[in-house]
Amino acid sequence: MPARGPQYEEGHLFVAAVRVLAHREGRPPTVEEIAELLGDSREIAYHLARGLAEKGVLRLLANPFETHVEVADHLALEELSREEHGPGFEEDLREFQERKKKDRDEMSDFFMGDGREKKKKDKLSKMEEEFRKFRKSKDSGDD
Numbered sequence: 001m002p003a004r005g006p007q008y009e010e011g012h013l014f015v016a017a018v019r020v021l022a023h024r025e026g027r028p029p030t031v032e033e034i035a036e037l038l039g040d041s042r043e044i045a046y047h048l049a050r051g052l053a054e055k056g057v058l059r060l061l062a063n064p065f066e067t068h069v070e071v072a073d074h075l076a077l078e079e080l081s082r083e084e085h086g087p088g089f090e091e092d093l094r095e096f097q098e099r100k101k102k103d104r105d106e107m108s109d110f111f112m113g114d115g116r117e118k119k120k121k122d123k124l125s126k127m128e129e130e131f132r133k134f135r136k137s138k139d140s141g142d143d
Contacts, residue, residue, distance in 0.1 A: 006051040008080040013038065014048050015057065015077060018069050028061060028068040043093055055079060 006014070017037050021029035035045035049069055052058040057080075059072040 005055065006048050006080060008077065008082040010048060011052055011055075011057060011077050011080045014045075014052060015071055015074060018058070018071055022070065028070040030066045030068055032066070034069065041093065041097075047093075 017034045053060045057076045061068040
């Protein structure tokens with residue numbers, strides 16, 4: 001599924017957040033501030049900011065530490081798609097984050113629980129079995 005660009009409504013909402021924060025802070029807001037205001041993740045906010053910048057709606061002002069956003073051409077919002085696409089980026093991102101959380105939880109359980117100890121015991125018992133086989137073959141070969 002090709003990556004979809006920002007939709008009309010999400011574009012307007014994002015630009016409104018930029019304007020509110022710029023007014024409140026007296027400077028162009030960071031992408032993280034916009035994400036916090038909108039209740040979105042940083043990943044979603046960066047995705048929307050980049051998409052709106054590509055369409056000419058926003059200008060991204062990046063430095064080594066953060067990315068600020070300012071409105072470049074609010075009229076370019078009218079060029080955004082108004083049609084709904086099935087499950088979008090947000091749903092894909094949510095699924096990805098759930099899978100990552102599950103993986104992190106499994107790793108945590110492994111290292112904090114009995115996983116490491118079980119692996120160590122399995123390895124030792126395998127080594128013992130190989131040693132027994134080696135000894136039997138050596139004892140029967142010496143005769």
